[in-house]
Amino acid sequence: MTHALLYAIKNKPKIKEDLTTTLSNLSSFLVKVLGIAGIFALSFTPKSQALAPLTTVVSSGLDGPDGLVFDSSGNLYIANYGNNTISKVAAGSTTAKSFITSGLDGPGGLAFDSSGNLYIANYGNNTISKVAAGSTTATSFITSGLDYPDGLAFDSSGNLYIANYGNNTISKVAAGSTTATSFITSGLSYPDGLAFDSSGNLYIANNGNNRISEVAAGSTTATSIITSGLDYPAEIAFDSSGNLYIANDASNRISEVAAGSTTATSIITSGLYGPQGLAFDSSGNLYISNYNGNTVVEQSFPAVPFNFSPNLLGISALGSIWLLSRLRKWRKSSQVAS
Numbered sequence: 001m002t003h004a005l006l007y008a009i010k011n012k013p014k015i016k017e018d019l020t021t022t023l024s025n026l027s028s029f030l031v032k033v034l035g036i037a038g039i040f041a042l043s044f045t046p047k048s049q050a051l052a053p054l055t056t057v058v059s060s061g062l063d064g065p066d067g068l069v070f071d072s073s074g075n076l077y078i079a080n081y082g083n084n085t086i087s088k089v090a091a092g093s094t095t096a097k098s099f100i101t102s103g104l105d106g107p108g109g110l111a112f113d114s115s116g117n118l119y120i121a122n123y124g125n126n127t128i129s130k131v132a133a134g135s136t137t138a139t140s141f142i143t144s145g146l147d148y149p150d151g152l153a154f155d156s157s158g159n160l161y162i163a164n165y166g167n168n169t170i171s172k173v174a175a176g177s178t179t180a181t182s183f184i185t186s187g188l189s190y191p192d193g194l195a196f197d198s199s200g201n202l203y204i205a206n207n208g209n210n211r212i213s214e215v216a217a218g219s220t221t222a223t224s225i226i227t228s229g230l231d232y233p234a235e236i237a238f239d240s241s242g243n244l245y246i247a248n249d250a251s252n253r254i255s256e257v258a259a260g261s262t263t264a265t266s267i268i269t270s271g272l273y274g275p276q277g278l279a280f281d282s283s284g285n286l287y288i289s290n291y292n293g294n295t296v297v298e299q300s301f302p303a304v305p306f307n308f309s310p311n312l313l314g315i316s317a318l319g320s321i322w323l324l325s326r327l328r329k330w331r332k333s334s335q336v337a338s
Contacts, residue, residue: 051299054271057287058089058296061096065289065296067110067121067152067235068277076279077118078289078296079107086110086120086131086138089296096296103138104129109194109235110277111152111160119160121149128152128162128173128180145180146171151235153194153202161202163191170194170204170215170222184215187222193235193278197242205233205246212236212246212257212264226257229264237278237286245286247275254278254288254299268299 057076058065064082071077074091077099086100086107106124113119116133119141128142128149142149148166155161158175161183170184170191189208196202200217203225210233212226232250239245242259254268254275274292281287286299 051267052302054268054288054297054299056295057094057298058087058096059094060294061087062289062294062296064291065294066108066276066291068279068287068289068296069110069112069118070279070281070287071112071116071118074282076281076287076296077110079110079120079277081106081108081123081291082294084124086118099136100131100138108150109152109163111154113154113160114158119152121152121162123148123150123165126166128160141178142173142180150192151194151205153196155196155202156200161194163194163204165190165192165207168208170202183220184222187224188213192233193237193247195236195238195244197238197244203236203238203244205236207232207234207249212244225262226264229266230255234276235278237280239280239286240284245278247278247288249274249276249291254286271297 058078062078063080063085065078066081067079069077076089078087078089078096080087084104084107085098086104087096088099089096100120104120105122105127107120108123109121111119118131120129120131120138122129126146126149127140128146129138130141131138142162146162147164147169149162150165151163153161160173162171162173162180164171168188168191169182170188171180172183173180188204189206189211191204192207193205194202202215204213204215204222206213210230211224212230212233213222214225215222230246231248231253234247234249236244236246244257246255246257246264248255252269252272252275253266254272255264256267257264272288273290275288276291277289279287284301286301288297288299290297
């Protein structure tokens, strides 16, 4: 397949559909309190609650927004695939300002290293650019060994991983190196977004066969773990609880895979137009780039209320005395508070 055809695939028309969604159910959990009073079981059952509507964060100044990333200060960076620039939205702002305006070619994936340097995948010329912390100049970092690079991700040791959309491989750049070496060479289909979980496992969005692959920490073998429910998955991201989020480019949806699960559930099904980049801010809000809409939107996740039902499993005579004393103190403190 020629590079021209691969380029056409990457820039395929995006077909959208709108649906409604609710917050996925959380699993019930049990808290046991063991003490002198005996054994108590406190049962918390989560209540189903709908997500809040999407909020448009950036509505102008973008051109084919693709990759998203936050720096340690909460500033948002946006790769504009359409005009070869990087925009910056300062923390607390909704205005996108020009940050990098030259030296790029089809910027897509973005990633920061632990020193605050920004890395940019240039899909158009098969290179990776680097913007040193505090700089606004993009310099060449990786100039060979890549084939339509897209998603970027760093592991905890500072090694950089690159999804080669054009030849179905993942490259690795060791910390301190500027050489891309082969890491995953089989089992992928147009790899796009990359993300590491807290255990060091690498997840890969396969845009070509609608699957998510996992490479276990220490391994070089990609195994399919999500095989249904996706539609041209693009970028992916983990939240602080280990849930995986997936941008479905062709169906205008965001899917969630709960921690420990292998089932993708649609959670955002309206208000998106070619979702590509995903990034979480420090407050746990999800930011999504609309490639076709030239906007960035935010999805907040409200706290989930619980139904509470205590159940006394057992209590000793001595425990009864202790429990009554606790209840008297609680009642007194409640009266004072009121």
